[in-house]
Amino acid sequence: MIVTVPTADVPDAKPLAVRVSDHLTFAVCRLEGTYYAFDSRCPHRGGQLADGEVVGELLVCPLHHFKFSLKTGRCVMPRHLKLRSFPVREESGELRIELEVEQDAPRPV
Numbered sequence: 032m033i034v035t036v037p038t039a040d041v042p043d044a045k046p047l048a049v050r051v052s053d054h055l056t057f058a059v060c061r062l063e064g065t066y067y068a069f070d071s072r073c074p075h076r077g078g079q080l081a082d083g084e085v086v087g088e089l090l091v092c093p094l095h096h097f098k099f100s101l102k103t104g105r106c107v108m109p110r111h112l113k114l115r116s117f118p119v120r121e122e123s124g125e126l127r128i129e130l131e132v133e134q135d136a137p138r139p140v
C-alpha cells in the first residue's frame with residue numbers, strides 16, 4: 032500500500048498528521064529537504080508525535096518531551112526507544128509512503 036501526501040502540506044517545524052487507518056497515523060516531518068514518516072504513536076506511552084514539534088533534527092513528543100532523531104528514529108534518552116519508520120519517496124511534489132499491510136495491524140501500547 033502506498034500513501035501519498037503533497038510535499039507542500041508538510042509544515043516547517045511541525046509534523047503533519049496523516050491518518051492511515053483506525054490503527055495508524057503517520058507523523059510526517061521534513062528536515063533540510065528530506066522527508067520522514069513515523070508511526071505517530073510514541074513508543075514510550077503512546078503520545079501522539081504528530082502533535083509534537085520538530086526542533087532541529089529532533090521530533091519532540093508532546094506528552095513527556097522525549098526527543099527522537101529524525102534521521103535514525105532513535106530516542107536521545109532512553110536510547111532503547113525507537114520510532115517505527117516507513118520509507119518515503121518524493122516524486123513531482125508528492126510523497127509516497129510505503130506501508131506493508133501487516134504494518135497496519137492494531138498494536139498494544
Ligand code: FES
Nearest residue numbers: 073076078092095
Ligand atoms: S509518551 Fe512520548 S515521551 Fe512519553
